[in-house]
Every structure is written in structure tokens, then in C-alpha cells.
Amino acid sequence: MITEKEPGTGLAARIPGSKSLTNRLLLLAAAADGTSTVRAPLVSEDTVAFREALGVCGIPVKTGPGDAFWEVTGTGRGPTGSARPWCADAGTAARFLPPFAATGHGSFLFDGSSQLRARPQRPLLDALRALGVDLEPGPGNGLPLLIRAQGIEGGELSVDSSLSSQYLSGLLMAAPLMRRGLRIRTGSLVSRPYIDMTLALMQRFGARVDESADGTLTVEPRPYDATDIVVEPDASSASYVFAAAAVTGRTVTVPGLGTDSLQGDLRFVEVLRHTGADVHVGPTATTVTGNGPLRGGFTVDMGEISDTFMTLAAIAPLADEPITITGVAHARLKESDRVAAMAENLRACGIETTEGPDRITVHPGVPRPTRIACHRDHRIAMSFSVLGLAAPDTITLDDPECVAKTFPEFHDEMRRLFTGHALR
Ligand SMILES: O=C(O)C1=C[C@@H](OP(=O)(O)O)[C@@H](O)[C@H](O)C1
């Protein structure tokens, strides 16, 4: 991580909790034996869907005053009964909950929005079938997915993690509940920092996991211990205020995101540093200060932090030379085809943009007034909002509300931080 001279702290951003941490903690707490407390959870469409899906599976989540904490009482086993959990738009719910349900007993019919139904599930289905799980997927191997759960014996498994890391995270978190535990071979893997996050949190709940030199992961069968844990602010959400600092010349600090963060997406600030911003990652906070016009003229592989590639692509027109982002083929499989959606919208803004299967190149330019097609993708909306700060009155969104998937207060917070400040 980058450390430099201590900066002034400037504006303190209020970034809600991490989606990825909140939904993992809900799952692990549900699988643990006893009552766990998840403090400062993200309250957004993705995490509320996850919480409610656990509730219909017979594991209610108690919410503390003002959602300051959520409390989950697990039994140390998978769920029992018959339920129809709704995953809404949440990839984490569709990929983490079925393996957990399969370790229980009963019948669980997972479904979600048409957007989520269109996202790939095949590698997870193959892995569950290889573990002997009785399941029935929907057309095209997506949701809806019926699991007839009878517990899982466990053993050896290989998982295709080339499209998404979420299948592997879901299987890993369910592994301690399998009668013999699990040995997983991984092969090529996208979004590796999310696997590190999964392993770190499993260990916080007492799991024993070993990773061998060839990348094989071995998880012992052993009930999770209930835990009390605080959720960090969401590093992907923080990327928008950091980028906004870079383009407005302001100083923005995110308290609670520091050198010990479990989130790979905090590395976005290293990318911003390439553009000339001053960056300081301290033990308990991260600060970015804009430092004159953005510098371009570089290529950066954002495959491991792909939720933040759109943040960079959206501000890239403001740089003095083109910026190329590589390694993001799997970003075509998320809420939208994000590479295509960025290219389409940047071109609509009059910005020269080229794309390849796993990359995008954005040239310098002055955006013209454009209504952005968000494709119901929160990150398209939030990324172009940052460009809008630098080009006032040019950018509007066809679906500003879609930010509620992970950052319901996004527009209010951007107004609070940046309205009235000198925008370029
Ligand atoms: O495990 C997680 O919490 C996530 C993993 C990433 O997905 P992929 O592994 O599909 O890249 C990321 O894009 C998503 O927002 C959250």
C-alpha cells in the first residue's frame, strides 16, 4: 500500500458499509453456532435481499436501533425446511446461499430479478452436482434454482472460477458444514482479493483453512464460532468520492478504510495515483487530494479490482492522454455488460472510445450533454456522476435510483461533499 506524507484530511466522506463484507458476515453468522453481531452493516438492496433470504430459510436477522447492528443466531448447520428465497439483483446472494442451503435439509427454490437470472451460474451448478447435490436449474442454467438439500458429504472438487470468484467463495463458506470438509482446486481465478476476503472472514469465525503452494484450498469440517464484528466502509463505493477528489482538486478522507482493509478495491487509489492524485493510506483512513489536471498515457490491468474500472473509465476523458484498462472481460457478466455500457455511454458523450473483449481505451475529450443509459447498473450511474462533477450540467442519468443496490445515499452524499466547490 502507498504511504506518503500525512495530508490534511479535507472533507470526511460518509461511505456506507461494504456489501461484500456484510453479505459474507450474514452467511457466516447464519452458519455459526450461536448469536453473532454484525456492526455497521450496509443497508441497501443487496444486503436487505440477503438478510430476507436468510429469514425465509428460517434464520431471522434481528436489526438493532437505526440498523447500527444486525444480530443473527445460527445453529452450526445448514437451514431446514421448504423456502423460496428471493435474491433480487444480488450476485452474492445467488452464489453464496445455494451451497449453504445444500448443506441443510429441505427444499429451497432460489430466484431473482430478470437481470440476475441472466447472469451465469453454470460453474456453481457443476460444482454442486459434483458434490452430489440434487438440483434443478432454470432455462440456460441460471436462476430459478431448486436445491433438494440432504447435507453434503464433501471431499475433492475443482471449481471453474474464470467467470466469477463468487462460486468459489460460496463453496468455501459452506465447506466447514460438509461432513468431510472440502479440498478445492481452483485453476484460473478472477477477482482473487474477494477469495482472500472470504478466507480471512472464515478464519475470524474459527474455520481452519490451508492453502498449498499449488493453490489447493483445504477446509476442515468444523462448526463456525459466533462472532462480533464491525463492517468496514465499502471500498468500491469509496472509489467515487476518491475519483471526485481527483477531478475537483479537493481533499477527501474516508475514515475506517486503512492499511488493514480486507477489500481489494481500496487499491483503486493506487490507480488514481497514476493520474497524478496525492494518495495517503494510513492505518485507519485513506485520503486522496486532486492535484491539477489528470495525467493519462498509461495502461492498467484492473482485473482484480474490476468493480472500480468504470470509475476510472468515466474520468479518463479528463486526462491529457488516452488511458487503457485491461483484464476486465468478466466485467461483461455483471449487472450489465460493463465494458460495452461504458463504451456506449462515453461515445454518446462524444468521447473517442475503443473496446476489445477484455479492455477499453478512452481518449481525452470534452463531454457533450448526454443522458446516460444506466442499464440498471448502479456502478454505471455512480461512475458517470463523477464525470458530471467535472462537466456541470452535461450529464444526466436515465435511472438515478439504481444506486440503491449498494449505496442508497450516493447522490445526497455527493451533493454534500462537492456542491459549491470549484468544479472544473
Ligand atoms: O465476492 C464478492 O463479494 C464480489 C466479487 C466480485 O465479483 P466477481 O468475482 O464475479 O468478479 C465483485 O464484482 C462483486 O461486486 C462482489
Ligand SMILES: C=C(OP(=O)(O)O)C(=O)O
Ligand atoms: C458485481 C456487483 O455485484 P454482485 O454482487 O451482484 O455481483 C457489483 O456490486 O458491482
